[in-house]
Amino acid sequence: MLRLIFSRLLQGVFVLLIISLLIFALLAAAGGDAVSALDNSRISEETRKTLRRIDGLDRPLRERYWNWVTEAARGNLGHSLVLHVPVWRLIRLPLLRTGVLAAAALSIAWLVALTLGIAAARRAGSWIDRLCSVIILLAASTPRLVLALLALALIASTPLFNVVGPTTDSATEVWSIRVIPSAIILSAPLVALFLAQTRAAIREALDEEFVRAARAKGVPEWAVLLRHTLRPAAGPLITTSGFSLGGVMSGSVVVEKVMGWPGLGQLTVSAVETRDIPLLLGVTLVASAAVMAGNLVADILQRLNNPRLR
Amino acid sequence: MENRSWRRRLRKLHGRGSLMAGASVIALFCLVALFAEPFAPYAYSSQSSLEPMAPPTPIRFRDAQGRWRARPFIYARRLVDPSTQRYEEITDRAYPLELFTRGSSYELLWLFQANLHLFGVRAAGAEAPRVHLLGADKFGRDRFSRLLIATRYSLLMGPIAAVIASALGVLIGVIAGYKGGGIDIVLMRAADVVMALPALVLILAVRATFPPGLPPDVAVKLALTVFIFLGWAEMARLARGLTKELYQRKYVEAAVSLGCSPARLIVRHILLNAALPLTTQALLILPIFLLAETALSFLGVGLQEPEASWGSLLTAVDSNLFKRGHVFAELSPALAITLFVLGVRLIADGLEKKKREREEREVSSSYPLTSPRTGGSS
Numbered sequence: 001m002l003r004l005i006f007s008r009l010l011q012g013v014f015v016l017l018i019i020s021l022l023i024f025a026l027l028a029a030a031g032g033d034a035v036s037a038l039d040n041s042r043i044s045e046e047t048r049k050t051l052r053r054i055d056g057l058d059r060p061l062r063e064r065y066w067n068w069v070t071e072a073a074r075g076n077l078g079h080s081l082v083l084h085v086p087v088w089r090l091i092r093l094p095l096l097r098t099g100v101l102a103a104a105a106l107s108i109a110w111l112v113a114l115t116l117g118i119a120a121a122r123r124a125g126s127w128i129d130r131l132c133s134v135i136i137l138l139a140a141s142t143p144r145l146v147l148a149l150l151a152l153a154l155i156a157s158t159p160l161f162n163v164v165g166p167t168t169d170s171a172t173e174v175w176s177i178r179v180i181p182s183a184i185i186l187s188a189p190l191v192a193l194f195l196a197q198t199r200a201a202i203r204e205a206l207d208e209e210f211v212r213a214a215r216a217k218g219v220p221e222w223a224v225l226l227r228h229t230l231r232p233a234a235g236p237l238i239t240t241s242g243f244s245l246g247g248v249m250s251g252s253v254v255v256e257k258v259m260g261w262p263g264l265g266q267l268t269v270s271a272v273e274t275r276d277i278p279l280l281l282g283v284t285l286v287a288s289a290a291v292m293a294g295n296l297v298a299d300i301l302q303r304l305n306n307p308r309l310r
Numbered sequence: 311m312e313n314r315s316w317r318r319r320l321r322k323l324h325g326r327g328s329l330m331a332g333a334s335v336i337a338l339f340c341l342v343a344l345f346a347e348p349f350a351p352y353a354y355s356s357q358s359s360l361e362p363m364a365p366p367t368p369i370r371f372r373d374a375q376g377r378w379r380a381r382p383f384i385y386a387r388r389l390v391d392p393s394t395q396r397y398e399e400i401t402d403r404a405y406p407l408e409l410f411t412r413g414s415s416y417e418l419l420w421l422f423q424a425n426l427h428l429f430g431v432r433a434a435g436a437e438a439p440r441v442h443l444l445g446a447d448k449f450g451r452d453r454f455s456r457l458l459i460a461t462r463y464s465l466l467m468g469p470i471a472a473v474i475a476s477a478l479g480v481l482i483g484v485i486a487g488y489k490g491g492g493i494d495i496v497l498m499r500a501a502d503v504v505m506a507l508p509a510l511v512l513i514l515a516v517r518a519t520f521p522p523g524l525p526p527d528v529a530v531k532l533a534l535t536v537f538i539f540l541g542w543a544e545m546a547r548l549a550r551g552l553t554k555e556l557y558q559r560k561y562v563e564a565a566v567s568l569g570c571s572p573a574r575l576i577v578r579h580i581l582l583n584a585a586l587p588l589t590t591q592a593l594l595i596l597p598i599f600l601l602a603e604t605a606l607s608f609l610g611v612g613l614q615e616p617e618a619s620w621g622s623l624l625t626a627v628d629s630n631l632f633k634r635g636h637v638f639a640e641l642s643p644a645l646a647i648t649l650f651v652l653g654v655r656l657i658a659d660g661l662e663k664k665k666r667e668r669e670e671r672e673v674s675s676s677y678p679l680t681s682p683r684t685g686g687s688s
Contacts (some may be wrong), residue, residue, distance in 0.1 A: 249511060
């Protein structure tokens with residue numbers, strides 16, 4: 001287990017280095033920076049040069065990258081060039097909020113997948129089974145952007161808007177109830193994926209020898225379902241959850257922007273709009289690191305669930 | 311005997327059903343993409359100051375005096391209340407609609423000039439009102455026309471990116487599966503890492519390192535490159551798994567012992583048999599590329615004005631939508647996206663059923679199925 005964690009950490013650092021190198025390299029190729037993004041024509045060339053000197057933007061790219069990497073290794077992600085606050089301070093709360101959003105979305109997906117999946121697998125061909133098929137098709141096909149816009153349009157005219165609607169207040173509580181509509185929307189493709197997998201896995205597990213043995217022993221049906229079919233079904237579900245984290249992070253960009261949940265996704269969008277390179281680098285790295293950490297957790301859980309893999 | 315046969319036929323039709331339905335939907339979209347200009351009453355970029363942010367034009371058969379007319383017609387409208395975008399019809403003059411109007415000129419199928427449009431206002435002069443099936447945007451451009459032309463761009467970006475990324479993925483996967491050993495481990499680790507990355511965040515970051523006002527073809531190439539860099543992994547894993555599995559089959563062993571060259575082996579025996587599951591998987595990931603492009607355009611870093619993509623058409627939507635009243639008109643690009651993705655999924659589902667049927671046949675027969683094209687010989 002420890003070997004896994006160690007190798008993953010090494011891999012993670014390697015990947016983050018590559019990503020940051022890539023972005024810096026693109027900067028070199030593209031030219032232009034936060035100062036050139038200020039398109040107020042009244043800023044003179046002199047002022048721009050001074051601004052660049054103050055922010056250290058006129059140093060050669062290799063030097064800037066080296067400085068950035070050494071600082072980042074110490075935990076200092078630099079200063080936002082646009083907002084003039086430390087990058088980490090800008091990222092901290094939105095990171096937590098997106099974490100809450102992702103956790104909520106995953107929980108919803110797990111809940112729906114397990115309850116509906118078990119019910120549908122037990123009675124193949126029943127109305128529950130067919131309902132699940134329809135849900136899977138619709139949830140997988142409807143883009144989250146569409147769902148978010150629909151949800152927004154729906155709650156816009158109701159009093160619900162003030163409670164769970166978009167917020168521009170950056171002091172929103174991390175655990176705010178406003179996360180619920182965003183979480184529901186974000187979970188849609190996950191629900192489709194998890195439901196399909198669970199239904200198939202449980203259907204297969206119910207045919208297994210050990211289920212028949214347990215039933216013959218007189219074990220009550222609910223115990224059979226829980227103890228004997230859940231474990232084999234949970235395994236692939238954990239793996240899929242791990243793989244879906246990248247998609248959740250990507251999806252959160254659009255969902256947060258539309259639904260107004262001030263998380264990492266929204267921060268990414270504003271960093272892109274203002275071309276705030278330190279902030280963008282920080283957000284990208286933190287997001288990638290978070291996803292990789294999530295994958296690691298999923299792998300650990302997988303090994304805990306199935307001792308054979310250890 | 312009879313019972314069993316009709317049940318089997320029904321099941322076959324059911325599998326065929328999704329395939330047919332999906333294929334028809336996609337075919338319809340392709341048709342619209344090819345003939346967007348003639349189907350649309352107006353050019354997608356033609357602005358008009360007559361009716362900015364107008365709701366859909368009501369098409370009437372019965373005029374203000376209560377008389378019924380043979381031709382549908384519309385009235386001119388004037389803006390009554392700018393804050394709520396309320397329009398009022400001017401009922402003194404009726405403008406009849408007609409099929410196959412002559413309007414703005416365009417290049418039909420990029421081959422020759424034409425100016426025939428499917429429908430429009432008859433004898434439309436500069437003062438004639440426009441028939442907006444889905445209303446107009448803030449520059450007075452017809453939303454319906456823009457929706458049709460956006461089909462072209464979205465249909466281009468999504469599938470092209472998906473095809474190239476899938477091809478690359480299959481190449482890498484087959485190499486990994488065929489060679490095995492160190493190359494296999496390295497390539498699959500790389501695939502794992504790429505699959506785990508938050509794609510959209512990285513795409514946005516890459517896009518942001520370039521100046522915002524990129525010329526459109528450069529922006530498109532950039533977006534395509536990043537999509538491909540991030541999208542090859544899933545296909546690679548599948549291709550690698552299939553290659554390894556198919557390599558175990560008897561006919562491959564036979565072909566190798568007969569001296570079949572590796573290239574021929576890969577193409578004729580492995581790829582041909584893997585074609586069905588690979589295609590299904592490619593179809594399943596196609597919507598991801600389409601939606602990534604939509605998200606980019608929606609966030610304003612994809613296709614720029616005046617070009618239209620489904621994503622960029624949705625940027626104007628905000629929480630005042632329901633108050634304005636014409637929800638469907640403004641959300642119509644969303645419906646288009648959903649229908650397209652649904653169509654692709656239905657095709658994938660149909661192919662999946664075909665694969666299962668084939669596997670059932672293979673299991674039930676005594677011998678493993680030989681390679682479908684070669685009939686067992688190399």
